[in-house]
Amino acid sequence: MSTAATTVNHAATRDEAHVETDQQMWTIKGQLITSLAALGLGGFIGMFQAIERIQITLPPFGPFENYYQGLTFHGVLLAFVFTFGFANSFVSWTTMRGFGRPLRSNMLAQGSFWLLLGGTVLGAIILTLNEATVLFTFYAPMQAHSTFYLAAVFLVLSTWATLANIVLTYRAWRAEHPTEAVPLMGFVSITTYIMWGLASLGVAILVLGMLLPWSLGIMDNTDPQLGRTLFWLTGHAIVYFWLLPVYISWYMMIPKQVGGRLYSDGLTRFVFILFLLFSIPTGLHHQYTDPGIHEGMKSIHLLLTFVIFYPSLITAFTIMAALEHGGRRAGGKGLFGWVMALPWNNPAVVAQLLAMLVFTLGGVTGLVNASLTVNMVIHNTAFVPGHFHLTVGTAVALSVLGICYWFVPYLLQKPLFSPKLALWQAWLWAIGVLIFSRGQMSGGLDAQPRRTMLGEASYSLPGWEVANWLTAIGGVVMTISGLLFFVVMIGTFLNKRAETPEERGALDPPMPDPPIHDHRKSWKVFDRLGFWTLVAFILILIAYIPVLMLYLPAEFSSPGVRVW
Amino acid sequence: MSRKLTGGLLLVFFAVLAIGYAGVMPFGDDSPREVTDDNGVAANGDPVEVGEAIYSQQCSGCHTIDGSSGVGPTFQGLYGSEVTMEDGSTVIVDGDHLLLAITDPRATNREGYPDVMPSFDNLSEDEIAGLVAFIESLE
Numbered sequence: 010m011s012t013a014a015t016t017v018n019h020a021a022t023r024d025e026a027h028v029e030t031d032q033q034m035w036t037i038k039g040q041l042i043t044s045l046a047a048l049g050l051g052g053f054i055g056m057f058q059a060i061e062r063i064q065i066t067l068p069p070f071g072p073f074e075n076y077y078q079g080l081t082f083h084g085v086l087l088a089f090v091f092t093f094g095f096a097n098s099f100v101s102w103t104t105m106r107g108f109g110r111p112l113r114s115n116m117l118a119q120g121s122f123w124l125l126l127g128g129t130v131l132g133a134i135i136l137t138l139n140e141a142t143v144l145f146t147f148y149a150p151m152q153a154h155s156t157f158y159l160a161a162v163f164l165v166l167s168t169w170a171t172l173a174n175i176v177l178t179y180r181a182w183r184a185e186h187p188t189e190a191v192p193l194m195g196f197v198s199i200t201t202y203i204m205w206g207l208a209s210l211g212v213a214i215l216v217l218g219m220l221l222p223w224s225l226g227i228m229d230n231t232d233p234q235l236g237r238t239l240f241w242l243t244g245h246a247i248v249y250f251w252l253l254p255v256y257i258s259w260y261m262m263i264p265k266q267v268g269g270r271l272y273s274d275g276l277t278r279f280v281f282i283l284f285l286l287f288s289i290p291t292g293l294h295h296q297y298t299d300p301g302i303h304e305g306m307k308s309i310h311l312l313l314t315f316v317i318f319y320p321s322l323i324t325a326f327t328i329m330a331a332l333e334h335g336g337r338r339a340g341g342k343g344l345f346g347w348v349m350a351l352p353w354n355n356p357a358v359v360a361q362l363l364a365m366l367v368f369t370l371g372g373v374t375g376l377v378n379a380s381l382t383v384n385m386v387i388h389n390t391a392f393v394p395g396h397f398h399l400t401v402g403t404a405v406a407l408s409v410l411g412i413c414y415w416f417v418p419y420l421l422q423k424p425l426f427s428p429k430l431a432l433w434q435a436w437l438w439a440i441g442v443l444i445f446s447r448g449q450m451s452g453g454l455d456a457q458p459r460r461t462m463l464g465e466a467s468y469s470l471p472g473w474e475v476a477n478w479l480t481a482i483g484g485v486v487m488t489i490s491g492l493l494f495f496v497v498m499i500g501t502f503l504n505k506r507a508e509t510p511e512e513r514g515a516l517d518p519p520m521p522d523p524p525i526h527d528h529r530k531s532w533k534v535f536d537r538l539g540f541w542t543l544v545a546f547i548l549i550l551i552a553y554i555p556v557l558m559l560y561l562p563a564e565f566s567s568p569g570v571r572v573w
Numbered sequence: 574m575s576r577k578l579t580g581g582l583l584l585v586f587f588a589v590l591a592i593g594y595a596g597v598m599p600f601g602d603d604s605p606r607e608v609t610d611d612n613g614v615a616a617n618g619d620p621v622e623v624g625e626a627i628y629s630q631q632c633s634g635c636h637t638i639d640g641s642s643g644v645g646p647t648f649q650g651l652y653g654s655e656v657t658m659e660d661g662s663t664v665i666v667d668g669d670h671l672l673l674a675i676t677d678p679r680a681t682n683r684e685g686y687p688d689v690m691p692s693f694d695n696l697s698e699d700e701i702a703g704l705v706a707f708i709e710s711l712e
Contacts, residue, residue: 353579366586370594432574436582440589447593467633467643479593 028105032115036122037098038420043125044094045413045498048406050133051086052491054079059445059484062477064464074139076462077573082136084145088401089164090129092251095409096205097121097171099254099416100198103261104175106520107195113177121170128163131156142573144460146240147220149233152569155224158216165209165216168250172202179538190528191536193274194261194521200281201253203542207549208250208289211242223569232563234301241292242553249288249317251401253281255408259328259361262412262519266358267351269335271524272327278535280327283320286545287313290552294379298388306556307381313552314379321372328365334525356431360411363439364404370443371399374450389460391476392453395446403442407435410494417498419516422507426500430493437490445483452476620699624707627700631693638711645686652709657684671705 057067057079073079101118105111112118134156135141141153147161179191179199191199215236223231260280264271271277293310296302336347352358374396377383387393418425425431455472457463463477507513535541618626628638628648635644646656652671657663659682664670674681678690696704 349576349580353576354574363586370590429574436586440586443586443589443593447589467637468629 028109028111029102030111030115033101033105033112033118034420036118037102039122040094040098040101040125041413041417041420043122043129044091044098045495047086047090047094047129048409049491049495051083051091053488054083055087056484056488058083059488060481061462061464062448063481065481066464073137075142075573076465077144077460078136078139078142080460081142081144082133085132085136086129087406088145088247088251089161090125090132091409092401092405093164093168094125094129096201096250096254097125097167099412100201100257101171101174102416103194103257104178104198106518107192107198108178108182109192110178110182112174113181114174117170117174117177121167121174124163124167124170128160128167131163132160135160139573146244148240149220149223149231149236150567150570151572152224155221158221158224161212161216162221165213168202168205168209172206175199175202190533191538193277193524193528194257196278196536197253197257197260197281199538200285200541201250201257203538204246204253204285204288204545205250207285207542207545208243208246211239211292212244215239215243228565230565230567231569232565233567234299235560235563237296237299238292238302238553238556238560241295242289242549243292245292245295245314246288248401249284251405253284255361255364255405255412256280256324258408258412259324259365261521262415263328263358263361264331264335265519265521266355266415267332267335268338269331269333270522272330272334273526274524274528275526275532275535276323276327277524278532280320280323282535282541283323284317285541286548287317287320289545290548291317293552293556294381294384297381297384301560302556303559306552306559310552311379311381315376318372318376318379325365325369330525332362354428354432356425356428356435357411357414359432360414360435360438361408363435364407364411367399367407367439367442368404370446371396371404374399387453389458390453391449391457391459391480394459395449395453398442398446398449403438407438407442410438411435413494413498415516415519417501419518421501421504422513422516423501423504424507424512424516426497426504430500431497434490434493434497437486437493441483441486441490443483444479445487448476448479448481448483452480620703620706621710623700623703624705624710625703627696627704628707631696632704635690645690646683648708649711652705652711658682659684659688668705668709671708672701675701675704 054073058076060067061076073082101112101121132141135154136157138154141147141157143151143153143157147153147157175198179195182195183191219228219231219236219239222228260271260277291310291314293302293307294314297307332351333347336350339347339350339352341347341350351362374392377387378393378396414425414428414431452473453459455470455476457470457473457476463473507516628636632648637643637647638649640647640649651666653666655663655665661684664681670681674690675696676692676694678692679688682688693701
């Protein structure tokens, strides 16, 4: 194994104006605005879910007719639009910067934006009309209006358009650099989207092959169990599609922002390859209580779920090393002295540091969900939303807000409005979610069901009252934090453009320095993206073919029901 | 934001984490355990308390105790009242009637209510007696 260091681009070296063209940058801004609009609307509706726990029902759930309509709106806008829009925007940009060239196709870049916007508008309209109150998991036999499924198709297609553009951009770069190692930022960008491309096949088959024709009346009945299996083929990996764009920031930008360097080029590539391979064959851990699936296959998915915990452990080590490197360079001494030497005045950093801290708890509670036997204690209880508000609701969402604190000023070429307010926003979110999730999880351990309008339930158990109050208080604190974020964003939008070279220089994005352990020839094995994609596909087949063989033929016997 | 304030906020963060989440974790409960039956109800408690526990677990979804309407009749003021059955006959609600209503609800269907109540013949004698005592206690 060679240990000789080779030179490799970690980010763009070309002229910025040449890489970032107007025809593409407006789509990146447009995707981000759509994403943040979804965050604002969906997040605000979330507050009504939280305070319902203490029997406060303000004009029923905002503009909605019932609790479950608001819950669906909250889930769909945050889990699909906010995350997809941010990923499309940010990872398109890291691809451009990573490969040092514009995206290959303007049509795909613009098409991706219009599909996202179209899907969002269609989805928001049909949800507001109360024709698709099927929650964000849209389990059959609950049947939404066909427009809802069409909106889902648009949203997924927008990510596929971005995927196609990233792959074409990579191929164009490869044609010019046939022997070079893939630039690290380009590598992490493309593996993120390849993983999602494979993962989204499940939901694509589900929506196009089953739910859309069923909702249009082309098929009379559907098979809910097969639908759930296809949904979760995508549904767990989607978590990593939410998370990996944030990991790109943690690996690529945070080391620079704290004045340190990434620990290792090879370890970073290894982590992203592990996510490509093992994110998808894990879906059955969401179906531990489902009938018709062999326990042996559930156990295999359990083991693979624990495998996928491993790259997150490496990430914890790697990022911690980069943080310590930065903290010590800034003069931090002793075992923990470097912690206080980190740039705690920079909201872009603080939001992401707090997101990381909260994520440790999210990871641990995720292991509870993943463990087949322990899962039985918390399955379908409030513990689960307690967990995922720590992960997607904070590790991802708070990191996205942190990224926006430098990305939006850079895109607008306007300085951030009130960094102090932004700092308070980050702290309030982190403390708020700890209170909120404490309420949800302790309620869940006391058998409190999830997806339930508990404030109106005629049953209750000891322990629920405290849990409900904590959930409500935490939710309100998070809402206040969210409002602060939008004050900062609107203030930034209204700020004057940077004019002098110094002002503009202060808005430069935090592009990475070479890692402490830079690229080595032996690590080029990770660059064989076609091979790793094939291995990932084979792993999906191994994980799911036995499940489907034991289950098929499908039983299309369930008519659609409307329970709202 | 000053270094002191940052330190203070970190302290608050970890305090919420430690105090809040330690409370979730089972550190070991050395308080005397209550003996419970299959329904998780204290086996040797006061009958009215036993009945109240059974009520909150198994009856409250359909029967209120405040006089308001539900899927089934309210328990408030039920005991001793005269009620009309589906066939038009009238009955004074007493212990025997409630026992029959709990274990064989089809035989005691009330006028004006859907015939949907399941049988609760899984309840023990003590639990049924407790439930009757609880209903009797609701004036």
